[in-house]
Amino acid sequence: MVDLKVDIGKLHLKNPVMTASGTFGYGMEYSDFIDISRIGGIIVKGTTLRKREGNPYPRMKETAFGMLNAVGLQNKGVDYFIEHIYPQLTNVDTNIIVNVSGSTIDEYVKTAEKLNYLEKIPAIELNISCPNVKEGGMLFGTSCTAANEVVDKVRRVYKNVLIVKLSPNVTDISEIAKAVEDAGADAISLINTVLGMAIDAETRKPCLSTVTGGLSGPAIKPLALRMVWETARAVKIPVIGMGGIMNAADAIEFMLAGASAVEVGTANFIDPTVTIKIIEGIEDYLCRHGFSSVSEIVGALETL
Amino acid sequence: MKKLILDLILKKNIRLNEQVHLLIFSSEQSLPKILPGQFVQVKIDDSPATFLRRPFSVNFVDGENNELWLLIQIVGAGTLKLSETFPGASVNMILPLGNSFTFPYKKDEKILLVGGGSGIAPLLFWGSYLRKADFNPEFLIGARSRAYLVELEEFEKYGKVFITTEDGSKGEKGFVTDHSIFKERKFDRIYSCGPTPMMKAVGAYAIKNNTFCEVSLENTMGCGIGACLCCVTDTTAGRVCVCTEGTVFNIAKLKW
Numbered sequence: 175m176v177d178l179k180v181d182i183g184k185l186h187l188k189n190p191v192m193t194a195s196g197t198f199g200y201g202m203e204y205s206d207f208i209d210i211s212r213i214g215g216i217i218v219k220g221t222t223l224r225k226r227e228g229n230p231y232p233r234m235k236e237t238a239f240g241m242l243n244a245v246g247l248q249n250k251g252v253d254y255f256i257e258h259i260y261p262q263l264t265n266v267d268t269n270i271i272v273n274v275s276g277s278t279i280d281e282y283v284k285t286a287e288k289l290n291y292l293e294k295i296p297a298i299e300l301n302i303s304c305p306n307v308k309e310g311g312m313l314f315g316t317s318c319t320a321a322n323e324v325v326d327k328v329r330r331v332y333k334n335v336l337i338v339k340l341s342p343n344v345t346d347i348s349e350i351a352k353a354v355e356d357a358g359a360d361a362i363s364l365i366n367t368v369l370g371m372a373i374d375a376e377t378r379k380p381c382l383s384t385v386t387g388g389l390s391g392p393a394i395k396p397l398a399l400r401m402v403w404e405t406a407r408a409v410k411i412p413v414i415g416m417g418g419i420m421n422a423a424d425a426i427e428f429m430l431a432g433a434s435a436v437e438v439g440t441a442n443f444i445d446p447t448v449t450i451k452i453i454e455g456i457e458d459y460l461c462r463h464g465f466s467s468v469s470e471i472v473g474a475l476e477t478l
Numbered sequence: 479m480k481k482l483i484l485d486l487i488l489k490k491n492i493r494l495n496e497q498v499h500l501l502i503f504s505s506e507q508s509l510p511k512i513l514p515g516q517f518v519q520v521k522i523d524d525s526p527a528t529f530l531r532r533p534f535s536v537n538f539v540d541g542e543n544n545e546l547w548l549l550i551q552i553v554g555a556g557t558l559k560l561s562e563t564f565p566g567a568s569v570n571m572i573l574p575l576g577n578s579f580t581f582p583y584k585k586d587e588k589i590l591l592v593g594g595g596s597g598i599a600p601l602l603f604w605g606s607y608l609r610k611a612d613f614n615p616e617f618l619i620g621a622r623s624r625a626y627l628v629e630l631e632e633f634e635k636y637g638k639v640f641i642t643t644e645d646g647s648k649g650e651k652g653f654v655t656d657h658s659i660f661k662e663r664k665f666d667r668i669y670s671c672g673p674t675p676m677m678k679a680v681g682a683y684a685i686k687n688n689t690f691c692e693v694s695l696e697n698t699m700g701c702g703i704g705a706c707l708c709c710v711t712d713t714t715a716g717r718v719c720v721c722t723e724g725t726v727f728n729i730a731k732l733k734w
Contacts, residue, residue, distance in 0.1 A: 199705040206481040219707075227717045234700050234708035238526040241700065245707045248717065391529060443701040444521065444531060446483065446572065 176460040177467040178453070180214070180435050182412045183360035185269060185297050185335040187214035187435055190468055191425065191453050194416050194439030195220050195273035195299060195339075196245065200259050201266060207446040212453065214435060215269035217299055218259075221289075222274075223281040225251040229306060235372045235381040240391025240418070241440060242370050244384040246306045247275050252285045256292065264294045273339070275301040277310035279324050286332040297334055300325065300359075303341030303366035305388045315341035315366075318353035325357035337414065340364040340405070342394075347401045348408035355409045363414035363437060364405060365398045391440040392418040399431055406432020406473060420448070422455020432473040481575060481703065482510055485568045486546060491561070494549075494628040498596055499561045500537070503546045503569065512539050513578035514604035515694055515726040518548070519702040520560065521570040527555035531572065533699045533721070535600035535671070538632070546573075547603075549629070551596035575702050576725045579604050579669055579692055585612055587666040592654050592680050594620040594672025600694055601671055602632055609636040616640065620654035620676065623647045655679040665689055671696075681729040691729040695720050 178189035192215035198204060201216045210216060228248025235242045249255070255272070263270050272289050276282035282300065289295055302321055304311035314324045325338055338354045340347060342365035351362050367388025372381035398417020406413045415433030418440070419425050425436045441448045460468060486503035493499050519531040538547035552558050563569065579600075582589055589608060591601040598619055608615040618640045621627045624647035633639045641649025642657050650657050654676060660683060670680040671694040684691030697720040700706035704722035711720050712733040718724075 196707070197701075197705060199703075203701075203703050203705045207483060228707065228710070230712075231710050232698060233710065234698055234706070236527075236530050236698075239529055241530060243700070243706070243708060248707050248710070443706055444529070446701075446703065 183335050189214040189453050190435035192437045194437040197439040197442045204446050208450050211267040213449050217271045220247045220273045220275045221252050223285045230383040240393030242387035244306045244382045244387035252288050271297045273299045273301050279327050283327050286328045299337040299339050301339050305369045312341050316344050322353040322357045325354050329358035335360045337361045337363050341366050343369045348404050351405045351409050361412045365417045368394050394418050402433050403431040422452045425452050429471050430475045434472050483572050488565050488567045497552050499550045501548045512574040514607045515578040516574040516576050518571045518573040522556045522559050532556045537599040538603045549599040589615045589667045590665045592618045592670040594676040597672030605636040692726050694725045
């Protein structure tokens with residue numbers, strides 16, 4: 175038997191496969207298909223201080239090997255999460271991690287503070303990279319100063335594992351990663367969606383109500399892989415890789431590039447059982463290559 | 479209702495006109511209980527243009543033969559590929575998804591099912607269901623012209639069928655809401671599925687006449703199971719997912 179366990183700081187994962195925020199609901203949506211407790215960690219839908227209706231329809235457009243979305247952080251707010259959703263998740267035998275977003279630093283801080291007190295939430299993922307909100311979101315993730323400031327302020331109030339999710343919509347992601355590490359983040363996850371756009375030539379109109387949206391899916395995988403590799407070389411804290419992972423081979427590539435764990439996103443829409451297949455595929459890979467622990471392949475990229 | 483991921487075998491692929499195919503699937507294991515108005519998410523083999531699954535209303539369920547019918551209108555790469563699928567092929571689906579039409583109370587209720595284009599798909603299943611439960615549904619079906627009317631003989635098995643065509647080539651000329659039936663008769667319940675402008679017109683008639691009315695929406699979906707929050711519509715209860723809160727909505731709840 176190979177050891178699939180990985181640690182992201184004080185966060186212990188039974189395996190390196192997690193679900194990306196906004197692609198797995200609150201986990202329950204998938205419980206007809208799989209035992210969600212088998213997943214290493216479930217990162218639930220982006221949560222904000224107050225309820226958000228999100229952007230108007232249409233907010234999704236399928237593209238070549240991917241999709242553009244402009245959901246805009248639709249959620250019922252952190253208090254609703256704590257009162258109504260959290261109690262339903264306490265029986266799930268895996269890490270439940272809340273993705274936190276905000277329009278102002280104060281909103282991030284207040285939301286993180288409220289989640290600090292939930293016993294079964296061992297970590298939050300600070301989303302400084304949402305491309306689909308008018309204020310905040312990605313603005314915090316595209317400047318070293320702003321990224322450092324928001325992470326620093328949240329770090330002061332949040333005592334559990336603090337993961338910061340980075341945007342690919344920057345010139346040099348390793349600079350942002352270092353700024354976030356300096357501010358006290360325990361781990362970095364990347365990449366969020368790539369800012370994109372789609373047009374309907376027949377109607378001469380944009381396909382999304384917001385004109386631009388976030389591109390995800392295998393279309394962005396090479397870009398994500400490169401950014402994970404760059405980031406893992408730039409920081410000492412663990413990196414969680416994501417961006418177009420559809421199968422175990424994709425997940426392994428991210429780990430070889432330096433990711434200690436991965437998040438699976440868009441693939442969940444097409445195959446609700448994909449996370450389990452990826453966990454089993456990683457195990458099979460480790461056996462075939464004679465590794466005894468999954469941690470042995472982290473950053474194990476060889477030179478040509 | 480527990481959702482399943484099943485591989486179904488395509489038994490028949492029947493071309494009904496240049497745009498519409500009837501696909502009849504069967505399953506080795508018995509199909510789960512599926513209610514009228516529910517839909518399936520069909521996986522179309524990986525190609526750049528058919529990345530996500532495609533949602534289709536269930537057109538009919540033949541419980542005796544363990545068959546599931548889908549009515550496919552060719553609108554893009556996914557539906558084109560499905561329409562070109564040969565019998566014997568295995569097709570992966572997630573089912574059953576979404577809610578269902580609301581049952582009437584009394585056997586003597588006057589029930590009208592109004593469909594347009596390939597939006598008639600769920601109404602055949604719903605009509606058959608109502609008839610089996612001893613209700614007497616009637617159908618009003620609209621199309622551009624005679625060539626676009628499909629499955630009429632199937633609908634006729636379950637109730638009287640009224641027709642409108644935009645060019646007058648069959649039935650009354652005009653849109654469904656122009657049909658004389660609305661001037662001559664009153665209904666207790668109207669169920670509708672079709673192009674959004676048609677459902678809006680039917681809904682406006684229902685509200686004006688204080689008639690119960692449910693419509694089945696067709697929004698662009700990502701997952702079909704309430705995770706991606708892409709297929710939203712605005713309702714009196716806020717912005718909700720069509721795939722889980724619908725696809726069937728009471729017209730009074732929609733912010734149209």
